[in-house]
Amino acid sequence: MTGPMIEHPGTIAPQAAPAVLSLTGAELRRGERVLWSGLDLELRGGEFIAVLGPNGAGKTSLLHAVLGQVPLAAGTLLIGGRPPRRGGDLIGYIPQQRAVAPHTPLRARDLVRLGVDGHRWGLPLGGRGLRRRIDELLTEVGAHAYADMPLGLLSGGEQQRVRIAQALATDPALLLCDEPLLSLDPHHQHAIVDLLDRRRRARGTAVLFVTHELNPVLPLVDRVLYLAGGRFRVGTPDEVMTSSVLSGLYGGQVEVVRAHGRYLIAGAPVPHHPDPTEGVPT
Amino acid sequence: MSTGIWHQIFNYDDYGQLLALVANSIVAAAVLGVVGGLISTFVMMRDLAFAVHGIAELSFAGAAAALLLGVNVVAGSLAGSVLAAAVIGALGVRVRDRNSAIGVLMPFGLGLGVLFLSLYKGRAANKFGLLTGQIVAVDTPQTAWLIGVSVVVLLALAVVWRPLTFASLDPDVAAARGVPVRALSPVFTLVLGLAVATTIQIVGALLVLALVVTPAAAATRVTASPRLIPLLSVLFAVTSVVGGILIALGGSVPISPYVTTIAFVIYLACRAAGAVRTRSGWARRPPAAVAD
Numbered sequence A: 001m002t003g004p005m006i007e008h009p010g011t012i013a014p015q016a017a018p019a020v021l022s023l024t025g026a027e028l029r030r031g032e033r034v035l036w037s038g039l040d041l042e043l044r045g046g047e048f049i050a051v052l053g054p055n056g057a058g059k060t061s062l063l064h065a066v067l068g069q070v071p072l073a074a075g076t077l078l079i080g081g082r083p084p085r086r087g088g089d090l091i092g093y094i095p096q097q098r099a100v101a102p103h104t105p106l107r108a109r110d111l112v113r114l115g116v117d118g119h120r121w122g123l124p125l126g127g128r129g130l131r132r133r134i135d136e137l138l139t140e141v142g143a144h145a146y147a148d149m150p151l152g153l154l155s156g157g158e159q160q161r162v163r164i165a166q167a168l169a170t171d172p173a174l175l176l177c178d179e180p181l182l183s184l185d186p187h188h189q190h191a192i193v194d195l196l197d198r199r200r201r202a203r204g205t206a207v208l209f210v211t212h213e214l215n216p217v218l219p220l221v222d223r224v225l226y227l228a229g230g231r232f233r234v235g236t237p238d239e240v241m242t243s244s245v246l247s248g249l250y251g252g253q254v255e256v257v258r259a260h261g262r263y264l265i266a267g268a269p270v271p272h273h274p275d276p277t278e279g280v281p282t
Numbered sequence B: 001m002s003t004g005i006w007h008q009i010f011n012y013d014d015y016g017q018l019l020a021l022v023a024n025s026i027v028a029a030a031v032l033g034v035v036g037g038l039i040s041t042f043v044m045m046r047d048l049a050f051a052v053h054g055i056a057e058l059s060f061a062g063a064a065a066a067l068l069l070g071v072n073v074v075a076g077s078l079a080g081s082v083l084a085a086a087v088i089g090a091l092g093v094r095v096r097d098r099n100s101a102i103g104v105l106m107p108f109g110l111g112l113g114v115l116f117l118s119l120y121k122g123r124a125a126n127k128f129g130l131l132t133g134q135i136v137a138v139d140t141p142q143t144a145w146l147i148g149v150s151v152v153v154l155l156a157l158a159v160v161w162r163p164l165t166f167a168s169l170d171p172d173v174a175a176a177r178g179v180p181v182r183a184l185s186p187v188f189t190l191v192l193g194l195a196v197a198t199t200i201q202i203v204g205a206l207l208v209l210a211l212v213v214t215p216a217a218a219a220t221r222v223t224a225s226p227r228l229i230p231l232l233s234v235l236f237a238v239t240s241v242v243g244g245i246l247i248a249l250g251g252s253v254p255i256s257p258y259v260t261t262i263a264f265v266i267y268l269a270c271r272a273a274g275a276v277r278t279r280s281g282w283a284r285r286p287p288a289a290v291a292d
Helices: A059-066 A108-117 A128-140 A156-170 A186-203 A243-250 B002-009 B015-021 B023-045 B049-069 B073-091 B095-119 B124-132 B140-169 B171-176 B181-203 B214-222 B228-248 B256-279
Strands: A021-030 A033-043 A048-052 A074-079 A091-094 A174-178 A206-210 A223-228 A231-235 A255-259 A262-266
Touching (some): A033 A223, A033 A231, B023 B049, B023 B214, B049 B073, B095 B124, B140 B181, B171 B181, B181 B256, B214 B228
Antiparallel strands (some): A021 A033, A223 A231
16 A cells, blocks of 8 residues: 555454454464464454464464464464465565675665565566655665665665565554564664554554564554464463463463563573573563 | 796787687687676575685586597596586485585595596696686587577576575575575576586686686675676676787786786775675665664
8 A cells, every 4th residue: 555544444354354363263383283273363453462482482473374384273364354275465475594605696676575475476567656766665664774785785684674674564453573583682673663652553453573572562462472392372471471371382381570660581491492592582 | 037027917918819719718708707606696696606616626526537538528528527516416406415425426526537648648738728618619510509509598487587586595594485496496407507617618717716716706895786796796797808809819828817816906905895884884774764
């Protein structure tokens, strides 16, 4: 949607809109192993769901299923009321920030462009309209100042801004975020979270946010989907982030402490972080 | 003595007549320059320099076999290339697997080539030419082959350009956007195989990298624009190969040292220019627009 938003207050109540994402009795397997099963989840416009859990619990696999890259073993998955298909315009995808090789032939605007028409066959022709669209997208995330910089010369936070612009290229109804804050410092984490929040409030974009750390996104989180040990729990942070719920999920004693608006977890039997140099898990 | 060597390398008597004799080769070289320049941008994006080398050795073996059997050398080198591309595509999807597969394949191909050449009883110049490049060997039917295969390569690149760029530089998001990332990999390796097989005819198996890697390696030093890189890369490749031939006409040594030297000098110049550009902050950022 590139035109101006016309608002009709009251005509569409949020609850009446069709679910952006709906999972019913969903089961996902990797080989013989059941990652999770019996998952019911509805994501409505503007809703922000954090997906938490240890490595291997099937968080990223959930994203792959939503992207239509992995089929469910059982149950149904609908996006905007339809089965997932690869490359649909309804979904924007924001991956982890990764080191970009210094001489990668991409500027910020080129990465965004890939999101606009990179999936189409043929040569990258394109005119003034395309350029204006890319400028709009970069401006929306505050990345216009470095539109012509090579990606490899941008900081991690700057790269993630550009990634958001890329993900918004199709004006998606659902944003899938796979650990987009990983390896960013708190200042940039905050800036990225703020961008996502503004977007979902302004345009009603639903956000499915896979993360190791709940705390940086806690102010935005409507609900948490916690996956662990083949089990899961969906609910508000206060409902899910309790000692008894997490102990049940992990099948062992887990202590959850809420202090100063943050959750601190101790004693999760399966380590959240395989890398001990990363901080204390949420 | 020293003037004798110099005379072998540079000698411009009868230049006009020579030029007329090699008109075919110059046309073929210009076309290969375009192919090399364009394909090298993807070789850089996909980090396939080593694969180029591996494909070239098998292509050499194919050409040597064709020479021995007395069939079309270009066809032989195409067969070798395509086989190598298929094996590399099948053996290794991940970079590490791929590189070790190539490392295993390469000496085997070279060994086969040496075997075929040692069995070959024909002109010695033909043998040497396959490894280090030749110019006289490009006759009219061969030129037609080279241009035909080059057109196939260029058309294929034109079709897959955008999704291949996406898949090469940003595979996760490309897959999320529905780009057939995995299927594009063998497709590109095959196209690369064709390009390498044709390039070998001019610069030889050992020096293919000068036309299929160096041009884009140089271009990515001075710009990150996806539009400028292929243009510069083609310019560099055509300059290297056509320039190499024009200079080589005046000497009795093969053209490859001229081609590789021009390519290398261009690369050094681009590195220097890129270092200057990086030091000065690459592109100017508007000072007022700090967004945080």
